[in-house]
Amino acid sequence: METLFIACLGSLVLGASMASAQDTPAVDPPVVVVQGEGIVRVAPDQAFVRIGAESRARNPKDAQAANAEAMTAVQQRIAAAGVPKDAVRTVAISLQQEFDYAGGRQTPRGYVARNVIEVRVDDLGRLGEVMDASVGSGATSIHGLHFDLKQRDATEREALKLAVADAMLRAEAAASGAKRTVDRVVRIAEGAPVSIVRPEAAAFRVAADQPAPTPVAEGEIEIRAQVTVTAVIK
Numbered sequence: 356m357e358t359l360f361i362a363c364l365g366s367l368v369l370g371a372s373m374a375s376a377q378d379t380p381a382v383d384p385p386v387v388v389v390q391g392e393g394i395v396r397v398a399p400d401q402a403f404v405r406i407g408a409e410s411r412a413r414n415p416k417d418a419q420a421a422n423a424e425a426m427t428a429v430q431q432r433i434a435a436a437g438v439p440k441d442a443v444r445t446v447a448i449s450l451q452q453e454f455d456y457a458g459g460r461q462t463p464r465g466y467v468a469r470n471v472i473e474v475r476v477d478d479l480g481r482l483g484e485v486m487d488a489s490v491g492s493g494a495t496s497i498h499g500l501h502f503d504l505k506q507r508d509a510t511e512r513e514a515l516k517l518a519v520a521d522a523m524l525r526a527e528a529a530a531s532g533a534k535r536t537v538d539r540v541v542r543i544a545e546g547a548p549v550s551i552v553r554p555e556a557a558a559f560r561v562a563a564d565q566p567a568p569t570p571v572a573e574g575e576i577e578i579r580a581q582v583t584v585t586a587v588i589k
Contacts, residue, residue, distance in 0.1 A: 403500070404498075405446060543583075549580045
C-alpha cells in the first residue's frame with residue numbers, strides 16, 4: 356500500500372512539472388536591426404541627348420514641310436556619324452500657330468513646326484561630333500543630355516552587396532558594444548529604390564556657326580543602395 360502511494364505522488368509531481376513548462380511563453384532571441392548603405396561611383400559609358408529642329412512659315416503646310424526636310428537632314432548626318440537606327444527615336448512633334456500682340460490685339464504671324472528626337476550615343480568619344488553634326492545639318496536646339504551605364508544592373512547589384520557588408524559591420528559593432536556577438540542574419544530588406552545620381556547637363560540652344568567640336572565632360576555616375584539587416588545576437 357505504501358509503494359502505491361509513492362508512485363502516485365511521483366506521477367503528480369511529473370505532471371505538474373510538464374504543465375509548468377507548457378505554460379512558460381517562448382522567449383524570442385535578442386536581435387539587432389541596422390541599416391547599411393553602398394555607394395558605387397563609375398564613369399558613364401553611354402549618353403542620351405535630345406536634338407530638335409524648328410521651322411517657321413506663313414502657312415502650316417510650308418512650316419511642316421520645312422521641318423520635315425530639316426529633321427531628315429539631321430538624322431542623315433547622325434547616321435553618317437556612326438549612330439545606328441535603333442539608337443534614334445522621335446519623342447515630340449508639334450505644329451503651332453504664332454501671334455504678334457500689340458495694343459491688346461493679337462495678329463497671326465505664321466506657324467512653327469518642331470520635331471525632337473532622342474539619340475543614344477554608345478561611344479562617348481563621339482558625343483561632341485554627333486551634336487555638332489546635328490547642328491551643321493539644321494538642328495536648332497540640344498537639350499536633355501544625360502549619361503548612363505550600359506550594364507547598370509550589374510553596378511546596382513554591386514552597390515547592394517556593399518550595402519549589406521556595411522550593415523553587417525554596423526551590426527557587429529552594435530553587438531560588441533553590448534558585449535555580444537552576431538549569431539546569424541534572419542532578415543535583409545532592401546530600402547529605398549536604388550538611386551542614381553547623374554552628372555547634370557544644362558539645356559542649351561545652338562547656332563549654326565557654333566565652333567566644333569563641342570567639349571563634353573561626362574563626370575561620374577553615383578549609384579546608392581540601402582538595406583536593413585536584422586541579425587540574432589548571442
